[in-house]
Amino acid sequence: NIMGTSNLLQILTNSNHSVKKIILASSRSIYGEGKYDSGDHGVQYPDSRKESDMREGKFNPRCKYSSMEMEYLATDEDSKIHPISIYGMTKQYQERIIMLIADSLGIPSVSFRYQNVYGPGQSLSNPYTGILSIFSTRILNGNNLEIYEDGLQTRDFVFIDDVVDATILGIERDDANGQVFNVGSGEAITVKKVAETLRDLYNAPNINISISGRFRLGDIRHNFADLSKIN
Secondary structure, eight states, X not given: OHHHHHHHHHHHHHSOOOOOOEEEEXXXXXXXXXXXXXGGGOEEOOOSOOHHHHHTTOOSOBOTTTOOBOEEEOBOTTSOOOOOSHHHHHHHHHHHHHHXXXXXXXXXXXXXXXXXXXXXXXXXXXXXXXXXXHXXXXXXXXXXXXXXTTSOOEEOEEEHHHHHHHHHHHHHOGGGTTOEEEESOSOOEEHHHHHHHHHHHTTOTTOOEEEOOXXXXXXXXXXXXXXXXXX
């Protein structure tokens, strides 16, 4: 993400070209854990959850002052940028490089922070395409589904056609230039709901869905998009 982008910008800097705009496929991963309301202590952007809490089944991020659970909110473009994965870090720097250098070159740029994209053409053999792919593959192979934590962690899933529409608008609209936009559905869907829906759609009632309580350090709990700006 970083070296490839740097090579591209070096070419644009040192050669003749006809590039009129740069559209960046950024990612919601740059936000890390999402935005939360702690009540008396206001809005917070929690860091990675503690292993000690998760071992006790306390999966929701907690207020850093009161240690109480917080209510998750939609993440807007002005939310704190604090990725908690290597991938998220590279997307953050990629976005900063594009927005800075493209402006100095006089080339307008638009950055889209895509949520979890799904739809036709999505690989069912590549685990990096997310839980829809992983769960689908397991169901089609007749394997049961194991859900980590309590199954109530959420993600924002956006259909590929909506992503295409947003991207085309970014290409065509001059008032998008120099801007960053969330692209999502604006809905927080639990992983448990995803598993149950896929099982129903694949007509696979014999597939068992178990909630194991296991967890992975570094996984986020909640993150869904505030779409006010892109709307």
